[in-house]
Amino acid sequence: MIQLTATPTSALIDEPVHIQATGLPPSQVVVFEASLEDEKGNLFHSRAYYRANEAGEVDLEHASSLGGDYVGVHPMGLFWSLKPEKILDRLIKRDVMNSPFKVQLKLYDSNLLIVELPTATPKASLTVDRWYVSPDVTRIQVREGRLRGALFLPPGEGPFPGVVDLFGGTGGLIEFRSSLLASRGFASLALAYFDYEDLPPTIEEVDLEYFEEAANFLLRQPKVLGPGVGVVSICKGAAIGLSMAIHLKQITAAVLINGPNFAVGGPQLYHDKIIQPLPPIPQLVSTNAFGCVEFYRVVGNPLDEANQPFLLPVEKAQGHLLFIVGEGDKNLNSKVYAKQAIEQLQRHGKNNWTLLSYPGAGHLIDPPYAPLCYASSLKQLPVYLIWGGDVALHAAAQEHSWKEIQMFLRKHLIPDVSSQL
Structure with a gap:
């Protein structure tokens, strides 16, 4: 039979x-x-x-x-x-x-x-x-002040390491990574920052104080372990995640998946500081035979001298940084951006970074066993974007990086965790 x-x-x-x-x-x-x-x-x-x-x-x-x-x-x-x-x-x-x-x-x-x-x-x-969630994980809708999101808490009294979870240009509230992080022992806040409920439909500028409020909200939760929290971020969210690590003392560990080392799409604001975005060069956008768009070269050569004033002062980050790079990323030149950020850190004598660079992996590095999305649309744009990646190599990168993300967060968010490994 x-x-x-x-x-x-x-x-x-x-x-x-x-x-x-x-x-x-x-x-x-x-x-x-x-x-x-x-x-x-x-x-x-x-x-x-x-x-x-x-x-x-x-x-x-x-x-x-x-x-x-x-x-x-x-x-x-x-x-x-x-x-x-x-x-x-x-x-x-x-x-x-x-x-x-x-x-x-x-x-x-x-x-x-x-x-x-x-x-x-x-x-x-x-x-x-x-x-995407264990049956004993609790989801709490967040509408506190101007914050909008969903907080996922593991079972038990805790306290648990806290994480702010950020996606990029998709907008809205995306919860699947936060719910899975909570299933693995993290108190995770899936944070929306545009195109959700009463938030702006598009993001013209990034107010870092909003993300500071999110970090403080997490730290006020009785089940969240202090004194700092982490951030897990991708794409435009990773540009924000990097700025959070630079400007916010609450961020002690930042996971930056295929992100730039400069502001994109609009300025970042923090109190009296204005961080201008690196201007795009529209004529450098390329289109393939199917009409899908690559933004890979949209800011030109990131090593150009004229671009240097726009780079984020990554050396000011007090916490630890995990750069995750898909070398087959066709949306951002993320391999070069991560290399640039690391060289900047090294010039300032900093060693608070780890790099995971995956040949053949594309832009959308998700938790394990999710299928590769080579290209798709964003609601805000009238075109299909190429994310890139080889199916099998991308899968291997997702499986490996997910384990590394969890180890990195535990190491830098749980006191004396190194003695437990």
Whole structure:
């Protein structure tokens, strides 16, 4: 009897799943397919071809995919190679508390044509639930003063290390990383800063005092461990995260994923300081054959002397900085920006930094096993943006960096944690 198993069938999104097929004819080639429907009804799917061993079994922890959406031994390949049926859709979880992504796993004969698979009867099938939050995590809507967001607290009395979680040009309130951080023991504030509730629909300038209020809000929570908090940030959010580390004494650890070392899109304000953005050069924006846009070179050569006055004074950061770089990033020249920031730190005798640079990883480095989004749209722009990345290399970067992010935050937010490692 042919059986398809997945262990566990319900787990957090960053946990691996062990997939096996048994009861097959020896050496038979079969098709494994994964599919899910997101909250908007968009479909995502992946498939890979495997050959059963002499015992009639396929174990994805050891077996090598012969072809399909990936090749080689990749136990979680069916998950991270999911691609949208409607090209350029991004898979993103909005409601983290009430429902998981339900991934359908199916096993087919390999002699079926790809066009026949949707209507064919699978040899075996099952559903795997992929959650972004543990059942015992608490979500608290935040509407305090002008702050807007969602606070996620782990179970228990704590205190827990606190983190402000920032995304970039997408806007709105994005919660999936904060809910997952809380599931891993962090008190995490998913912070909106434009295009949400009564916040401005676009961000013309960045008021760093708003983010200081967020850090102070976290530190006032009884379950949050002081004396400082961390920030996890990406893209435009990472430009803000870097400025928070520079200007706010409350920030003792900053994770900066594919961000610039200068203000972008508008000035940053902090009390009486005005930090001007590095001006873009629109004619340097490039478009590929499909009409998708690369902003990779939009500020020209970041090493130009004329750009130097716009660079953030990273040497003033008192906390620790973790630069995470996707070397295949087509949205920002993040590898050069991180190198530039580190050289600036070194010139000032600072060693409060760590660099993780991943060949082939794109711009949108998310928690593990999320599929690569090579290009997608932003509501504020009438074009599709290229984020870049190689599917398998991007997946490896996400898996490795997620573990490193958690270790970095624990090391610098929990007193004497080094003695516990």
